[in-house]
Amino acid sequence: MKQLYVILTTLVFWIPTFAQRDKSPELLISNVNIIDVKEGVVKTGMNVFIKGDRIHDVTKSTASDEAATFIVDGTGKYLIPGLWDMHAHPDDPEMWRMNPDEGSRDLLMPLFVMHGVTGIRDMAGSLQVVNDWREKIASGTLIGPAIYAAGPLIDGPNPMWDGSIGIPSTKHVKQKVDSLIDAGVDFLKVYSLLPDTIYFAMSKYARSIEFPFCGHVPQTVTNYDASKSGINSLEHLLDIPLECSSQEERIRNRDIDYGAINDRLGQYVFRNKLIIDTYDAEKARRLFKTFVENETWHTPTISMWYKNAWFETEKVKDQAYFKYLPAYMKKYWTPQFNDHLKFRNKEFLKVKQAMVDHYMRIIRDMNKAGVKLLAGTDTGANPLCWPGLGVHLEIEMFEKAGLSPLEALRTATINPAIYLGILEDYGIVSKGKYADLILLTENPLVSVSNTQKISGVVKSGSYFSKKRIEEYLEEIAERQ
The missing domain is CATH 3.20.20.140 (Metal-dependent hydrolases)
Known part of the structure; x- marks a missing residue:
């Protein structure tokens, strides 16, 4: 039983916590300020819909027919590419x-x-x-x-x-x-x-x-x-x-x-x-x-x-x-x-x-x-x-x-x-790109050191809140 417990806790640690894949789109980051790193502008009040490991849509509208299974409030926050x-x-x-x-x-x-x-x-x-x-x-x-x-x-x-x-x-x-x-x-x-x-x-x-x-x-x-x-x-x-x-x-x-x-x-x-x-x-x-x-x-x-x-x-x-x-x-x-x-x-x-x-x-x-x-x-x-x-x-x-x-x-x-040569998939927050993103509490265009003020991370569509990140880091420390 002890060995089984170790195996199960290890799997829980490594498997991403956001794993629901039954509705479309699964994740919505709402009312967020997107940093357009290509044009150098801030797009305010945007909604980013994520389906699977891709950005399904980026829009001003919440689109009533799009039922997100997980919503992150991006009000006052800034979204950048990973x-x-x-x-x-x-x-x-x-x-x-x-x-x-x-x-x-x-x-x-x-x-x-x-x-x-x-x-x-x-x-x-x-x-x-x-x-x-x-x-x-x-x-x-x-x-x-x-x-x-x-x-x-x-x-x-x-x-x-x-x-x-x-x-x-x-x-x-x-x-x-x-x-x-x-x-x-x-x-x-x-x-x-x-x-x-x-x-x-x-x-x-x-x-x-x-x-x-x-x-x-x-x-x-x-x-x-x-x-x-x-x-x-x-x-x-x-x-x-x-x-x-x-x-x-x-x-x-x-x-x-x-x-x-x-x-x-x-x-x-x-x-x-x-x-x-x-x-x-x-x-x-x-x-x-x-x-x-x-x-x-x-x-x-x-x-x-x-x-x-x-x-x-x-x-x-x-x-x-x-x-x-x-x-x-x-x-x-x-x-x-x-x-x-x-x-x-x-x-x-x-x-x-x-x-x-x-x-x-x-x-x-x-x-x-x-x-x-x-x-x-x-x-x-x-x-x-x-x-x-x-x-x-x-x-x-x-x-x-x-x-x-x-x-x-x-x-x-x-x-x-x-x-x-992968701009088709990475580098910008836009529709069709891989959902590798960082949610920040402060604007990195004011000071790039604000990239350290992380509210959450999205990797391949899975969302890690600041609290969950801190928990993961502590689990990593305990395993050393």
Whole structure:
């Protein structure tokens, strides 16, 4: 009997509470203010009818012949599309060394949804794990976001992380890429140790078959050349500050006088100070123009850089969130195990924090130049990059960098839908779209930080009230 009780309570926890499917439409959000992220306007007094997992109608009329089985009063509230995390690693290969178990790993999925993140771009991990999540989510036994996945990283002959696909030479490119596509990846992700010759052979082949690819700029390739090669998105602003420096050539050629500084950490600090101090606005403008011309998107993950630079103080502020993380993740987010938290002296932290400010300037200038931006957190191995919650910090930092609240909100709603080619189904609150929505108590066009003031979340037509979200989060905490 005890075993049966455990099984039943587990099923009750995972199956969505709103499961009535016998009347049409099933859910009505009445008299709500809809944020039209495409046009940038607020549509007041709207009624949103949801049938199954789709938005059945959006109208001013309650339509007497439409009998909703569940009604949410949206008076004075604001409805936005569900958010997307466009750089997530819930099954991060960097954490495989911690031997995560299936049950603990599964608990990460509802954390996204409970914070209004209804879709993610999984940027590396086991495709088997992703497909397992997809099956559980589709069957209703697991609450989780829509997932678009890269599967294994594509790296050089000696890959950096476990589970990666190493390509030893250009002649192996087609076979390796085809094997990933046959396995069912949604896109390709290139990584840092890929030699330039192999990278360009891979980019040429991917373009020839019109298959999307994105990722880190390999260490032997510039962002400029990666953009020219047709890469769809570039991640983390890697080497963007360097390519915006008037001293780029000297730094790349290691023609720097470090004086009496002999240690690697000291040289890192010196080099990054030089990069920051030699920002060339005209050089940056030309680079950003190239991104616009080639339609190269960028996922800055500025919140990741911020959390890393300010880890010591942010950890104290974020204590309340640790209870929701699985034990293996909490353990990995410590200096004992995490490479990101080592060698952190005063000068190192000072330059890391200065670089965050520099990234913010670059984001502002990119946005002004028309570069397309995506919200991503790099959640996974990176400490304090919280599943779900981190997206709200990312878009808040975009606003602080100089984007308008609307522009910041678009990076997590309509922009991901455009980038992924799924605008027909996601990104806007309108008839026919998937019913992935967030109900807010305050207007996010006044301040994008208002996305954190969640009254309810709709995922695939199932409604989670604020009270139910809090209950789910507590159940997750109890299971850790």
